[in-house]
Structures are given as C-alpha cells and as structure tokens.
Amino acid sequence: MYKDVDFFEYSKEILNQIERGAFLTVKHGEKVNTMTIGWGSLGSIWHKPIFIVLVRGSRYTYELIENAEDFTVSFPLKGQLEEELVACGTKSGRDIDKLKEFNIKIREGVLVKTPIIDDCDLHLECRIIYKQFMDENKLSDEWIKQTFYNKGDYHYVYYGEILKSYMKE
Template sequence: MYKEINFTELSKELLEQLQKGAFLTVKEGDRVNTMTIAWGALGYMWNRPVFISMVRYSRYTYDLIDKALDYTVSFPLSGQLKKELGICGTKSGRDIDKFKECGLSLKEGENVNSPVIEDCDLHIECKIVYKQPMDESALEQSIKDKCYSKGDYHVLYFGEIVKAYVKGK
C-alpha cells in the first residue's frame, strides 16, 4: 500500500538519504537498470517540482536514460539495502543483472514507464523535461580535479516530479 505525498513532505529525509545513496532506475524498451546515486538536486523550476539526476557517459544507465522519457528514484529511508546500494554503485548492468544479484523487487511506475524499487520507502517518478551535458570549461578547477580527473563528465537530467509516494505502514 502506498500513500501519495507532496514532493516537499519528506524533502529533508530525501536529501539526507541521497548522501547515503538512492536508486536511480530507468527503463528503455525492454531494458531496465538501476544504479546508486549520491548526487542530485530537488527543487522547483519552470513552475514544476523537479529532481535533477546526474549520469556519467561511461555508465550503462546512460545508454538507457539518454533514450528514455522518464526515470524514477527510490530512497531506502529505514537503513535497509546498504549492501545493495554498494553493489548497484560498483557493478555495471552491462555485466550483471543487478535486480537478481541483489534480490531487488520492481514495481511498475504509476505515471511513468520506468519502475521503482519496491523494497524502498520513498519513490519519486520523473518525466525528463530537459537534459544538459556538463560544460567542463564552466566548472571550478577544484571540482574538476577532485571529481573529474579522468574526464568522465555527467549529463544532467531534469525530471519533473509527476508523482511522489511512500510505502504505507
């Protein structure tokens, strides 16, 4: 049982968990993949609630999300799934079936094509409304040195939050 919420209702919990990890899941055609993210932004742009996800070109998820119309982000707020976050942040969907490897259950998205990770507490469904490759010339040098020493930059995906919900008790 799930309860729909306003995207701001659990924003503090969402942002605190994001630093520990969340699952970005995308479906394109018959391919589905999830990856751990720890960077992102929650906000309000273009008169819409948005979540901004960042995906590196080298990631298998990039192959899917760049062709997809949407994505979901699932947050395990109760301290569960630490091992699974680790696996999904270090292994590639090119090499393993992360869902099988981690025993993660998928639930169809309610308003998007991409599923959510059912084992999590909080879910946001996002419709991609804008994407932008990073402009490395505009990035502060210390961030380039620390986060992009190998030149593997991100593409930013601005997702309009079309639904946010929590697992009921």
C-alpha cells in the first residue's frame, strides 16, 4: 500500500505542490495538529536531505513544533483535500480540533512520533535538526518586508532531516 520513494525523484512534484498547499503536521505530547503550508524548501545540507518549513510565531503549530522532535509534511498530488487545505490554512488548532472537525484521517508515522495525513499521496517524515528565528535586521528585501511582515509576526524556520519519504500506491 505504501512504497518508499527517492524524494529527489519526486522533487518536481514536491516543489510544484508546495505553493498549492501541503499539510504540516506536528505532535507534542498527546496533541496533534496540522496546518496548511505554502512555502518550503527541499535541499541537501550537511550531507543530509533536508526539508525546511516556515512557521509564524502566532500559529498554534508554533507552540507544538517548538517542543517537538519531528514533523511530517503530506502532499495531496491529485487535487484531493482541496477544502481541507483551505480549512487547515484558515482555522487554528487553538480553537478547534481540525482533524476531528474536518474528518481528516491520520496514520502513525513510521520513524517519527508525528502522524501523516493519510489521504495524501506523498509523505515526508522529518527530524528537526536546526531551527532559527528570522532576524528582521538581516532581511534586505523591502518588498518582502512590506508584503509579508508589515505586522511583524516573523517566521521561525525549522530544518527537518528527511528520514523517510513514501507514496501511497
């Protein structure tokens, strides 16, 4: 039902989908939450495959990921879960249990504590190995500042080592 894939082979699908939306899921203790992300970066750092996510400090996800060891990113590549992407990108896990409310099925992670969003096609299991807070003084692009940070709420950046990538068959 699931097969391991080489994420480099699927880099085109991953990068095409990310701006359309993917699910960033995090578990801390017994709390599980997922939110839509539209930005992310796939690359090779420290001789390791890395996926980078950006989470604003105002997100409930931030509260969880700051204390978590890992996260998963699940990509719906066939246009499914469109409504769920909108819902998880507009509602906060602080107010509702999004998984329950929107009937989103999860499945246990294989190598990480965080589950995956089961109805997606491609999944990355990532271990957080580095994190940093964006320093506004080091952001040189005025357009980015005005467009994305006119109210502050800068992103925390999490570097996840991709431990496992797999597809639903």
